[in-house]
Amino acid sequence: MGQITLQGVQKSFGPVHIIKGADLEIADGSFVVFVGPSGCGKTTLLRLIAGLEDVSGGNILIDGKNVVDTPPAKRGLSMVFQSYALYPHMSVRGNIGFGLKMAGLPRDEINRKVEAAAATLNLTPYLDRKPRELSGGQRQRVAIGRAIVREPKAFLFDEPLSNLDAALRVQMRIEVTRLQKQLGTTAIYVTHDQVEAMTMADKIVVLNGGKIEQYGSPLELYERPANLFVAGFIGSPKMNFVTGELASERGAATIGVRPEHLKIEREGAGGWPGTIAVAEHLGSDTFLYVEAGPLGMLTARHVGELSLGAGDRVSLVPDPARIHRFDESGNALRG
């Protein structure tokens, strides 16, 4: 079991409010990602759940029990740190087994569990090495092994893949997701990378300035962003925003269209005319950055190759069903 509930959780360091009242319900077995720009409070929120920081207000419930006064060691959670935080003086075996040793398990049981965890993570040949003799990816796996071996109520991941190179990151992303599904343990994962968030999460929490902007499944966030911040943060390249007359025609202060929902047509086909400033040809996709006069710079995405270049005139036609509307305060307008 690993159901985690936050009720009005607040945290301030002196006069600075880092978390301004967070309410959240994390279902048992789900994979929840905290995402947001740096300084939004996502790591602090994770550390509050871990118990490494004390809350300034509110409650944190794990399986219905308030744990705000429980030390981290007694919360039954395990954490994977960005820096891996392996014990440099212990072997891989010692690192993975440390939590079990602290729990007072007999030695042969510790060995059995450590070896099982190592086998899952392909670490068996390295069990007697020290962390400094391992590569970055292997260290990361040791950190994960240390987390899974204790069979915690939930895993807490603090940007665990940010120190790996791009190829390894994609591979580890898949491994972590697969492992979490296989074990069925609740996981909370902090990242600033919205691609990681979209691909790994069952549900995403978008944080900004210490507030939860939206909580929902990746596709909910993509299709129905609650406000301008979420609309701009989720999706790559970023959503295009248009204000002024075009927006008020549709009864909104701002309208937003994702690059993939702008159809690229020859000039004069209606829609929004403009000149291509930069064209990026990736083979699988073509990204066009179009100078659209009063609308500013718009980004359009075309699946497949499109033989257009800088200086060409085009017309961008938005998909009417995919136009997002926002009011003056930035909240989404529905219907």
Next chain:
Amino acid sequence: MARMATTRRVAISTAAAWLFGFLIFFPILWMVLASFKTELEAFAIPPSFLFFHWTTENYATVQERSDYLLHALNSIIIAGGSTVIALLIAIPAAWSMAFSPTKRTKDILLWMLSTKMMPPVGVLVPIYLIYKTFGLLDSRIGLVFILCLGNLPIVIWMLFTYFKEIPRDILEAARMDGATIGRELVYVLTPMAIPGLASTLLLNLILAWNEAFWTLNLSTSNAAPLTTFIASYSSPEGLFWAKLSAASTLAIAPILVLGWFSQKQLVRGLTFGAVK
């Protein structure tokens, strides 16, 4: 051309280093040589450097006149005891200041260091009276106590700088792994700080071993360590250079050997944090 200049520069700096090293080492060498001379040769002018009548009779006299082994044992107990107690107090103190600092941590550290700026003689009379009242004069416990207190600020400072270098994440990882504070200290922090602990221990041992002010003033015979033993050779009847040298050589020998074998640790310890 450039290579020749480099070679010459290396040669000059090597020579300078040797010369400087020799200057620093010379008094010790001179003392060791004098300990093997007769009293007459020891203050002969001009002095003879190597060509004199080598004798070990000074060592025999020294051992006969006073009990070297007793004083050496006192030194070991006093230096070792004060170091162990200082470390036991300093580890938790440095730990708390390094990992959960408060607004006043910096002030406390500076205040502790400031106690080292006061000349010890300034508090000699009150300390002497306190020791007299509590029957601590000429007792090993009394000396252990005063040397431990005297070196505590330096020990705490040194450990504090080492602990500061240990990543917080690792201690937090231990906490997440279910370690209590005590176990975190024993299983994670202490093993990681071993190089730092070792050099702190060594430095403190050397400081306590060489400490002369308090040991001379607070002990006479029973608890007297090697410093008092050396001092007893400068007597009103005059200086016995050869015997004094023999006594001094005996007194510094143990700590010299210890220092020789732990040079690497000491240098690393003293330059820790300074060189990255």
